[in-house]
Amino acid sequence: MAEIAGAAVDRRSMLAAAGMAGLAVVGTAGRAEARAEPVTSGVSARRFENKVVIITGATSGIGRATALAFAREGAKVGFCGRRTQLGREVEQEIRRAGGEAAYVRADVRREDEVRGFVDRIAGKYGGLDIAFNNAGVNWFVELEQISLEQWNDLMATNVTGVFLAMKYQIPHLLRREGGVIVVTSSVAGTATRPGGSAYAASKRALAGIVQAAALDYGKKNIRTVAIAPGTIRTPIFEVNRPAGMSDEDWEVEIVKWGKANVDALGRIGRPEEVAASVLAAAQPGQSFLTGTEIIVDGGMTAGL
Numbered sequence: 500m501a502e503i504a505g506a507a508v509d510r511r512s513m514l515a516a517a518g519m520a521g522l523a524v525v526g527t528a529g530r531a532e533a534r535a536e537p538v539t540s541g542v543s544a545r546r547f548e549n550k551v552v553i554i555t556g557a558t559s560g561i562g563r564a565t566a567l568a569f570a571r572e573g574a575k576v577g578f579c580g581r582r583t584q585l586g587r588e589v590e591q592e593i594r595r596a597g598g599e600a601a602y603v604r605a606d607v608r609r610e611d612e613v614r615g616f617v618d619r620i621a622g623k624y625g626g627l628d629i630a631f632n633n634a635g636v637n638w639f640v641e642l643e644q645i646s647l648e649q650w651n652d653l654m655a656t657n658v659t660g661v662f663l664a665m666k667y668q669i670p671h672l673l674r675r676e677g678g679v680i681v682v683t684s685s686v687a688g689t690a691t692r693p694g695g696s697a698y699a700a701s702k703r704a705l706a707g708i709v710q711a712a713a714l715d716y717g718k719k720n721i722r723t724v725a726i727a728p729g730t731i732r733t734p735i736f737e738v739n740r741p742a743g744m745s746d747e748d749w750e751v752e753i754v755k756w757g758k759a760n761v762d763a764l765g766r767i768g769r770p771e772e773v774a775a776s777v778l779a780a781a782q783p784g785q786s787f788l789t790g791t792e793i794i795v796d797g798g799m800t801a802g803l
């Protein structure tokens with residue numbers, strides 16, 4: 500048993516959590532694995548020079564990789580998360596590389612903390628240009644086993660947390676007369692796995708928020724976009740590792756799973772690859788991209 504976000508989740512549920520339900524590996528003989536290229540911006544210019552970017556949930560995983568990527572391209576990055584030690588480490592990593600970053604401890608389930616975080620970053624850097632609302636939790640449990648408390652907690656993070664962040668970010672974007680909001684959805688917004696009722700419902704709710712906000716603020720030059728990752732190797736994914744499995748066996752298992760389940764590329768993704776898509780969605784020149792979702796899953800949902 501292991502604890503994820505307060506929910507008691509068995510191994511099968513954990514495997515499902517990152518889309519690895521059953522971890523059954525069948526018919527992989529002869530299947531190839533696509534090359535993972537070094538992720539670069541694809542351009543030599545620093546696309547976000549002096550832009551202010553605010554990110555929820557950048558103490559690890561996709562948020563951390565995206566904070567580093569924005570900072571590398573010239574942005575001033577303000578970010579939150581609850582794990583102070585990791586937050587400080589990401590802040591230092593960005594500063595050591597010559598970038599600008601500020602970590603604020605904030606829990607996206609708490610309105611006062613979200614408002615304080617947003618206002619502090621906007622105050623420090625003189626406004627906001629881009630928001631990446633990424634904080635999320637993930638567990639898969641069969642529906643009748645989910646307690647109301649667990650359901651409410653997941654929704655408070657994955658849905659209300661995004662609502663609150665946008666509620667307090669939008670006035671700052673309006674003051675700038677425009678901006679971009681990217682939120683992290685999931686392929687679970689398109690199709691799910693057993694035990695996925697809470698997680699899939701939360702990510703599908705984000706599609707509605709992104710569409711409605713695009714309509715509310717489109718003419719005020721605020722674009723809203725959802726990024727929907729497939730299976731990405733982050734700490735959320737690492738909870739799938741069976742207790743006692745050696746590093747070597749775990750690596751073999753991951754490679755097998757990628758080949759069996761990600762039809763197009765034959766491997767799972769890296770957080771830097773999702774970050775590359777977030778930056779592409781937020782970059783200047785994407786002025787017609789709004790109210791929509793970009794799936795970044797290595798072709799997993801393309802194959803049945």
Ligand SMILES: NC(=O)c1ccc[n+]([C@@H]2O[C@H](COP(=O)([O-])OP(=O)(O)OC[C@H]3O[C@@H](n4cnc5c(N)ncnc54)[C@H](OP(=O)(O)O)[C@@H]3O)[C@@H](O)[C@H]2O)c1
Nearest residue numbers: 556557558559560561580581582606607634635685731733
């Ligand atoms: N990895 C995947 O396969 C995958 C696939 C599709 C979608 N996603 C989505 O990608 C997003 C990032 O996940 P990840 O894979 O990068 O996992 P991760 O490394 O666990 O990142 C989750 C981030 O969210 C933050 N967070 C969680 N609850 C929070 C709260 N109440 N208040 C503030 N921050 C909170 C965490 O920070 P603290 O713990 O420090 O608070 C952490 O920085 C999530 O929305 C997830 O649903 C992931």
